[in-house]
Amino acid sequence: MWSGVDACLKCTLCITQCPVVSVNPDFPGPKALGPEWYRQKQRGGVATLPHVDDCTFCQLCEAACPVEVPIAHLIALHKAAATPPLRIRVRDGILARPHRAARWTRWAGTSRVMRKVGGISGKTSLPRPRRARWSPSSLGQPLGPCQGRVGLFVDCYSAGYDGEVVEQASQLLTLWGFNVTLMPQGSHCCGAAAYAAGKPQLAEREARETWSAMERFQDVDFLVTLNATCDATLRDEWPDYFGIEPPMPVVPFDEMALRAPQEFWNRLGRVSSSAEVRIMTHTTCRGQVARGDGHLGELAHRAGFHRVEPSDAPCCGAAGAYAFKIEHEDTAQQLVARLVEQSSHVRPQGIFTDSGTCALHIEQATQVKTRHPAYWLYRQYLEYQKGEAP
């Protein structure tokens, strides 16, 4: 929200929470890159600071600020003013349109040399498509009366690489009594990646296209999101920065899950084999900022996992396309190192996280299966069904 644009009281709270400051000695930090840069620019000094591009756009600085300075959004403007080399601009142009990039699903096969030329990290895994592998028959009859129609927001990452989780989420929602529509159809993006890359205008254009594509779904009561970043973008950036209200209320999948019929939880409660299974939860940074932390732990607990450890890492470093960029690979690896250290003590058998790109990054680093909560709830329900089978 631009109303706080000049409100900085120089309290330094934002600096204390910035994950990049904690690992990168060159990073000037949120206060210098955001409000201080902006004040200078207003006075006619227009120089951009080095390393502005190292900001992950996690927005944890904004969540700390007592006076609502739009720190990360100012840094996005600052990024827009910088001019990186051409090949980096080309690459960023592609990555800022992830819905287009995700149509070409064979990125993972790109050779090391090509990655280097294209400015793509050789240390971070690129996604491979994970398609739904079962017949979408069903988890059985809905557990209660019809609760209305929900739209399941198929974000670019899930559309390109994780058909499985879309299928799992939509079957769970059906089981809970909802009619499910996948939307928007066609290839769209909420604008998050473009904003994070310092292209706010492109972000707004993409958001408006997506808005138009969704507007025609008239009879949808809620829009359910599978990715915390898209969720935060639709609920915060759209109204606050683009002036567009999502055509229907937006609810993240895990909040929908917490409202699932009691019978669902009773059934999962009968899966006794999970009680001793160690699980970690990692709420992505954007999820922490937009809604808070703790929902995933509650979900895991209700799903029958009783040994749940919340992640101590504020940001895993994936940050959408950030970890794929060659100049950020070290920062991304250092940020996820906290999770690696923690998981080496906890030794979890699974990690819950609410974003596909974070899951990819965390799984690569920890070697622990890292999936969306819809995957884990679905899996638990299959366990329940197995237990009930004659």
Added chain:
Amino acid sequence: MATDLVVVGRGPAGLLLSSLAVQAGAAVSVVADGLGTLPLWGGQWDFRSYDTDGAPITDPYAWWRAREPHTSPPGVTRGWLAYWQHLAALWTEMGIAVNPPGPNNQWTVTPLGHLRPTYLAPSWQYTTDKPSPVIFVGVPGLTDFVPTAMARVYEWATGATAYTMMLETPPAWRETWNALNWAWFLDAPGGQEWLMRVLRGRSLPSEGPLLFPQILGVDHAQAFIAELAKTLSRRVAEVPLPPVSVGGIRVQRRWDRWLRHHAVPFISGRVHRAEPDQVVLADGRKVTARVVLATGGVLGGGLLVEADGTVRDAVTGVAVSFGEHDDLATVGYLETTGPIPVVGRMVKGWNPDQYGEGGAMILSTVHAVHQRLMRHSLETGTWR
């Protein structure tokens, strides 16, 4: 989520109240739209440092006892020792080592080299009951900690010798570094090895603890300080600096972690309306449970001073300055007897900036409200 108590605010007051309620078996949710002021503190909790004439107080218990009838909340002084012991035990459990609370205030050193009293501080902070010779160890680029200037003041104030040492810059150093950059550097193995190597190569004065600016790490500071002390056979401790204040960041990180590991959700959002049993956030979300406001008052907090001088609670909209108590310092405790309890912030007759009693103010308001909530929960059979 099933919640028994919703605490609005995650500054020191909100964190302490949430912890007490968790220990009493309540399911607590914390709602806040900002971080609170903990990362701006050095981390010390003052009890009552100065009397009304500005002279340092040695025995804060005696000071409060002598004023028993006038303190608010009334009668709270009887619980003081138990409150301090609880805080020390809670911190120890979180991994913040702290010396057991004693009968008297301790001395600590300011970045200007002055002595000032404090009561409870994490053991990484230099405190002593008797000033003695010390060694101030400086690092380049930190304008808030200049050993030679500090030593002059310290010697003048205490009569004890202050030695000084300056370290060189590590290869990773940047001119832009502040205390937090140093602390993150020294939190990692590379930085720790560097400092060890440098100190081993120096000959130290024969007496006195090594006093560093508060930069010796973040999450691993305690272990590193212990290792330094062992290697150098010398007490090693820190002097807290003005913000960015690394001590407060350490406390905040450990406290948040403790609460999260006790399954306390941190809900982020601005509270627009508070009722005794529900808060409504700016985006329409509602959290239903008994409400306590720990919304502070220093930075973007819960108090608004309007043009006509009325002080309003930013969350409830209620004018909190009224009648005979018509000044800012009356608001906190009076409201705790109202429909929505308020903890932290300012209490009638207290003045933390002048008297050094901010920690005690938080303790007393938080415990008063906690006891009231406990009575309520016993009467109604809520909380497990």
